[in-house]
């Protein structure tokens with residue numbers, strides 16, 4: 001699972017729908033793999049405004065990456081800075097979680113990730 | 128022929144054997160690919176996007192999203208949800224590029240608001256009409272699904288779900304649940320009345336005030352190619368009831384008008400309308 005996707009995932013438990021503490025899910029004991037994906041600057045520019053930057057920062061640190069700048073790059077920054085474009089491409093699209101779990105900071109539910117597939121099936125009483 | 132939907136829950140129906148059989152059938156590959164292309168045409172996205180594939184299975188639909196040429200606005204990235212571990216396992220073996228999740232869409236969608244540019248679903252959502260267990264109703268599952276889908280699409284986003292309702296009641300139940308969740312909705316039917324008939328539920332999330340709330344079911348598809356949507360009410364007044372010979376072109380056209388009045392979206396009338404097709408037995 002791509003780091004980008006983790007930036008969009010929230011806890012699926014009913015009681016967590018109304019609280020902001022259920023985002024982002026916190027990666028725990030995660031193994032990472034790196035996949036080579038063709039750069040797609042138009043896609044990144046499209047996605048950037050939707051990325052939750054503070055959450056991305058905490059996810060990056062939890063996965064062992066250096067911390068990000070406090071503010072997201074503007075579209076103009078991104079366009080003029082090929083290194084930043086390449087770094088974001090690597091972090092968001094090429095870095096993938098293959099094993100581990102994602103933990104809700106609100107209810108503590110652990111979503112297991114196996115072979116890159118996160119398991120979001122819930123017992124009925126939590127839905 | 129009995130429907131698998133009536134026999135077993137999806138995660139049990141799509142076991143290892145069935146998942147393999149399904150994915151390696153060249154007949155199925157062809158049909159799923161052509162429906163995915165049709166859905167993409169209806170989504171009408173012009174630049175690389177983040178797409179949700181609902182009931183992605185082994186990735187037959189999703190892999191097409193990854194392969195769209197830059198000249199045609201791709202390639203897209205996608206997240207696929209499916210309830211069958213066996214189907215997802217085959218997707219892994221086929222090395223699809225999308226992110227996969229083991230999830231039951233009847234439990235809702237675990238994404239932040241406005242995550243996706245668009246969503247597709249090919250041959251999956253009719254499964255929601257069969258309640259998984261006595262604890263949960265199919266109405267409840269449909270509601271959770273469509274509410275979740277509505278929230279996880281960006282404003283102005285669109286979803287296209289090709290589905291196989293068992294009957295009129297399932298069709299109404301599904302489109303009704305979508306409308307209740309806030310979607311503008313229309314149903315497009317390709318090759319109506321033939322054994323290849325295909326239904327596409329086209330859903331829009333209101334963007335701005337003028338095109339947003341209160342959108343009429345046929346208004347949704349007014350800008351789509353190949354769908355002829357007339358102002359149903361005006362038409363109704365202009366023409367009285369006429370009797371046409373059953374099966375004639377005029378009869379088909381008047382049937383189409385009737386269906387349009389009921390808010391159904393029918394295929395664009397063309398010079399081929401009403402012609403005999405070559406039916407091979």
Ligand SMILES: C[S@@+](CC[C@H](N)C(=O)[O-])C[C@H]1O[C@@H](n2cnc3c(N)ncnc32)[C@H](O)[C@@H]1O
Pocket residue numbers: 137138141159181182183184185186187188208209210211214230231232233248249250251254255
């Ligand atoms: C006919 S297959 C289509 C797969 C893929 N979209 C394609 O075009 O090949 C239907 C899929 O819907 C999935 N499905 C059915 N009910 C589901 C549910 N409640 N949640 C998630 N997936 C579901 C099944 O597991 C199956 O993989």
Ligand SMILES: [Zn+2]
Pocket residue numbers: 011012013016022104105106107108109
């Ligand atoms: Zn939670």
